Amino acid sequence: MMKTTCPAYRPLALAILAAAALAAVPLIGPRAVVQDLFGILCLLVLALNWNMLAGFAGLVSVGQQAFVGIGAYTMFAAVILFGLDPLAGVLLGGLVAMALAVPVACFVFRLNGAYFAIGTWVAAEIARLGLGQWKALGGGTGTSLPKGTTRDMLGVGPVKEWLGVSSAAASDIVLYWLALGLVLATLGVSWAFLRSRTGLGLQAIRDNAMAARSVGIDPVRLKALVFLLAAFGTGLCGGLLFIQITRITPDAAFSLLDWTAFVLFVVVIGGIGTLPGPIVGVVVFYALERLLSDYGSAYLIVLGLFGIAVMLFARRGLWGSLSGRTGLELLPLGHRAPAAAIRP
Amino acid sequence: MALLSLQSVSKSFGALKVTDDVSFDLQPGEALGIIGPNGAGKSTLFNLITGNLRPDSGQILLDGRDVSADSVMARCAAGIGRSFQIPQPFGHLSVYENLLVAARFGGGLAAAEAPEFCMDILRRTGLAGAADNPAGGLPLLSRKRLELARAMATRPRVLLLDEIAGGLTDAECVELVATIRAIHAEGTAIVWIEHVLHALNSVVGRLIVLNFGRLLMVGDVRTVMNSAEVREIYLGAEV
Numbered sequence: 402m403m404k405t406t407c408p409a410y411r412p413l414a415l416a417i418l419a420a421a422a423l424a425a426v427p428l429i430g431p432r433a434v435v436q437d438l439f440g441i442l443c444l445l446v447l448a449l450n451w452n453m454l455a456g457f458a459g460l461v462s463v464g465q466q467a468f469v470g471i472g473a474y475t476m477f478a479a480v481i482l483f484g485l486d487p488l489a490g491v492l493l494g495g496l497v498a499m500a501l502a503v504p505v506a507c508f509v510f511r512l513n514g515a516y517f518a519i520g521t522w523v524a525a526e527i528a529r530l531g532l533g534q535w536k537a538l539g540g541g542t543g544t545s546l547p548k549g550t551t552r553d554m555l556g557v558g559p560v561k562e563w564l565g566v567s568s569a570a571a572s573d574i575v576l577y578w579l580a581l582g583l584v585l586a587t588l589g590v591s592w593a594f595l596r597s598r599t600g601l602g603l604q605a606i607r608d609n610a611m612a613a614r615s616v617g618i619d620p621v622r623l624k625a626l627v628f629l630l631a632a633f634g635t636g637l638c639g640g641l642l643f644i645q646i647t648r649i650t651p652d653a654a655f656s657l658l659d660w661t662a663f664v665l666f667v668v669v670i671g672g673i674g675t676l677p678g679p680i681v682g683v684v685v686f687y688a689l690e691r692l693l694s695d696y697g698s699a700y701l702i703v704l705g706l707f708g709i710a711v712m713l714f715a716r717r718g719l720w721g722s723l724s725g726r727t728g729l730e731l732l733p734l735g736h737r738a739p740a741a742a743i744r745p
Numbered sequence: 746m747a748l749l750s751l752q753s754v755s756k757s758f759g760a761l762k763v764t765d766d767v768s769f770d771l772q773p774g775e776a777l778g779i780i781g782p783n784g785a786g787k788s789t790l791f792n793l794i795t796g797n798l799r800p801d802s803g804q805i806l807l808d809g810r811d812v813s814a815d816s817v818m819a820r821c822a823a824g825i826g827r828s829f830q831i832p833q834p835f836g837h838l839s840v841y842e843n844l845l846v847a848a849r850f851g852g853g854l855a856a857a858e859a860p861e862f863c864m865d866i867l868r869r870t871g872l873a874g875a876a877d878n879p880a881g882g883l884p885l886l887s888r889k890r891l892e893l894a895r896a897m898a899t900r901p902r903v904l905l906l907d908e909i910a911g912g913l914t915d916a917e918c919v920e921l922v923a924t925i926r927a928i929h930a931e932g933t934a935i936v937w938i939e940h941v942l943h944a945l946n947s948v949v950g951r952l953i954v955l956n957f958g959r960l961l962m963v964g965d966v967r968t969v970m971n972s973a974e975v976r977e978i979y980l981g982a983e984v
Contacts, residue, residue, distance in 0.1 A: 598849045598856070605835045605846045612833035615795060616899050617821040617851025738841035738867075738876035739860045 412731045416588075423581055427574040428564070435570075435577050439645060441687050442580035446638040447660060448667040448679035449587045450631040455665075456674035457595065457603050458627040461514075464521025466661050467505065467528045468498040468632045470654035472639030474532050477649050480550055482537060487546070488555045488579070491640035498636025501528075502629050510621060510628075522657070529655035543650030551644060576645050583641065587634055592676060594630075595734045599623055604734070607674075666704065670711045672718030676732040681720040746809050748773045748934050749825075749903050754793055754803035756958075763789045764800070765958040771903060776935040778945045778966070781955035782978065787938045788830060790955070791905050794936075795827050796820045807903075821851040826901025828892035830908045830938075836881030840872055840891060843880050844898040851899030863898055870894040870924055886917045893924065903934040910941040918944050946970070954978075 423442075427435050447465065454460040472494030479490030509520040533541040551557065551572035561571035594600050602618040610620050639660075643649050653659075663686070671682020689707065693700040715722040724730060747770035756764040763786045771777055779787050792798040794805060796817040805813050807823055815823070835843050844863040848854045854862055867873045870890045875883065880891060889909055896904055906925070910918050922944050929935050929948060939945040946952075952969040954961040956978050962969055969975055 601838075601842065601846045602850055604838060605843075608835035608837050609833050611797070612829065612835065612895075613846075614817040615797075615821060615827050615829075615833075616847035616895060617818050617853075618846065619816070619818045735839060736842050736845055738839070738873075739864055 415731075420581070420585055424578065427577055432570050432573060435573050436645070439573065439577045439580050440642075441683055442577070442584050443638050443642050444663060444667060444686070445679060445683045446580065446583050446587055447635060447664045448671070448683060449584070449591060450634040450638075451661075451664045452668045452673060452676075452679050453591055453594075453627055454631045456668065456678070457600075457607065458624045459607055460624055460628060461518050462509075462521040463518045463657070463661050463665070464505075464509075464523070464525035465631070465635050465664065466655045466657055466659070467521070467525035468502065468635035469639035469642070469660040470525070470528055470532065470651070471498045471501055472636030473643035473649055473654045474535070474538060475636070476640035476643060477538055477544065477546070480546060481544070486553075486555050487550055487640075487644045491579075491637055491644070494640030495633045495637035498639070499629050499633040502632035505632075506625050506628050510625065525655055525657070529651045532654070533651040538649070541651060543648060543653070545648045546644070551647070554644070573645070576641060580638075580641060583634075583637060588676070590630075592732055592734075595676070596736075599626065600734070601736065603627065666708050668718075670708055670718055672721035672724070675718070675720050675724065676734070677724075678718050678720040682718070685719065747771060747806070748775075748808065749794070749936075750806040750809070751794070752804045752806065754790075754800045754805060756789060756793055756798060756800050763958045764793060766803070767955075767958075767960045768803075769953060769960065769963060771934055771936060773902070774929075774932045774934050775951070776929050776937065776949040778949035778952045779936065779938045779955060780940070780942070780945070780952060780969075780975075781961070785955040786958040787955055788907060789958075791827065791907055791936075791938065794820075794905060795825055818851075821899055821901075822853065824900075824902035825905065826851070826896035826899045826903070827905040828889075828896045828907060828909055830911070832885075832888035832892050834880035834883065834888060834891055834895075836879065838880055839877050840880050840883070840887075840894075841867065841876040843891060843895050847895045847898035848900070853900070866894050866897050869927065870897070871920070886913060886921075889913065889921065890924075893921070893928075897928065901933060903936065904928065906935060906937040906939070908938055908940060910939055910944040913941075922947055942970075 426438060451465055454462050475494035475497040476487060476490035479485040479493050480487050505524045509517055509524060512520045538544050552568040554572055554575065556575045557568060557571045560574050561568055602613065603623050605618055606613040606620045606623065613620060643654065667682035667686050668679050670685055671680065672678025689704060693703055711718060717725060749771040752768050754764055754767045755762065767790065779790065781787055789798065793800050796815060800813060804811050812820055812823060835846065841863060844866060845859055848859040848863050864873065867876055870893055872887060872890055872894055875887060883891060893909060910921060913921065918941060926948050937945055937949060946966050950965060951963065952966050953963050954969060954975050961978065962972060962975060
């Protein structure tokens with residue numbers, strides 16, 4: 402099968418154009434749209450991270466809400482207990498999530514396949530129940546960010562002055578831009594990572610773990626690396642999300658539905674194991690959500706049916722099927738043989 | 746000092762003793778053949794040498810160092826390369842990428858050196874024209890060549906070949922044997938399990954005969970092939 406790869410600059414130009422358009426949204430769009438898109442961009446960050454885990458490292462985790470929750474609680478602790486800027490709290494959230502991913506990995510990496518999935522879920526439940534005991538952050542009933550936290554957040558003042566909007570609107574805009582930045586960074590890092598030696602090793606493991614070991618690739622080491630990086634990205638995203646939500650409870654911060662099930666849906670319908678897949682998935686998810694938002698819980702039923710339909714009829718997801726049928730490749734991960742050398 | 750040395754290596758699966766007190770030495774640059782009827786424990790022996798299996802007792806030495814407790818990856822890095830009996834390509838990667846990943850990991854080559862190194866191997870194994878093709882769609886001969894090429898890309902000092910000539914036509918076999926002989930001529934030691942005896946015997950100097958996990962005989966090709974015992978057990982079981 403021939404593969405047509407776009408010249409390298411074309412997807413790049415496309416990506417820059419799309420990023421610029423998204424970055425301009427707060428300048429022209431109403432605040433509700435900015436808030437909506439913030440949620441969607443965060444969902445995309447979670448999806449990109451989960452795709453690295455499940456799609457490239459074969460680690461089907463259903464416990465990523467653990468790292469969203471840990472990131473969110475760390476951010477709250479940084480603000481409430483230590484009086485730090487919430488954005489510093491976000492960074493700490495990512496780091497703490499990555500640090501806690503080490504003991505979690507020691508536990509779940511002893512398990513395989515479905516048992517691994519269950520293990521990650523158990524780890525997330527332990528984190529939820531554990532943080533529910535943290536009285537300083539409201540225990541089981543949770544707590545809110547102190548009034549004025551987002552108003553004083555780094556970057557809100559200048560944005561307020563520049564665009565002439567209220568403090569609340571300015572903080573939404575700052576969060577939105579940060580979420581967009583996080584999407585672009587995650588995408589860029591994922592692409593560079595997958596094109597690197599480590600990424601090539603990861604793809605070899607995915608194809609044949611036994612053969613990979615026999616050419617010197619250590620599957621546990623590479624998978625653990627992806628697990629830690631995904632925990633970092635997911636933790637950052639958790640912190641960011643809960644600045645906008647402003648209120649935290651263990652159930653909301655460690656929600657399986659919000660931070661893993663929807664994410665899983667996005668990746669699977671978009672195309673697991675492809676970089677553009679989660680982007681396509683999140684667009685479809687957003688469209689469905691808008692179309693069906695008036696129908697209450699029927700929305701979840703339609704979403705589920707759509708997911709099942711994709712799994713049955715387009716098993717590689719929408720992007721995967723399109724790419725397979727047309728040979729189109731954005732963000733190609735392949736390494737081409739040196740051209741001059743092929744000629745005898 | 747022997748490059749690779751097995752000392753009283755034994756392995757059982759339950760009550761079945763698949764490797765029973767096997768010892769032999771492989772000198773640097775030597776080519777050694779392993780023959781024996783199906784189920785004699787030949788592939789198990791390879792799995793013990795590469796570290797896919799751990800021996801119940803005995804030692805495996807590489808350059809005189811005991812590697813019995815080392816992982817498959819560590820042994821690959823130490824210089825043990827292996828081709829599988831049933832080809833195990835990285836199916837979604839291209840032929841070139843199959844070698845690239847082996848050269849970067851097991852071969853320990855830097856990003857700048859690896860591409861030319863891989864292309865050189867691909868040219869020598871007749872795969873250069875298929876470099877950018879997905880490895881999953883290759884025909885049998887190419888898959889066998891890829892097994893050999895990928896093992897070469899890990900820069901082995903001892904190359905373990907598991908029935909690499911099996912299932913090929915005579916013409917294909919001749920080509921492959923020529924490649925293997927060239928690799929051997931450059932100083933890479935080879936241990937080769939093979940049923941296609943004319944291919945094997947045109948490369949190796951010594952033969953080991955395994956039967957029911959036991960080392961039945963070691964010797965130069967002519968002596969082993971002329972032994973009545975080997976003819977009875979090995980050829981009798983095969984014909």
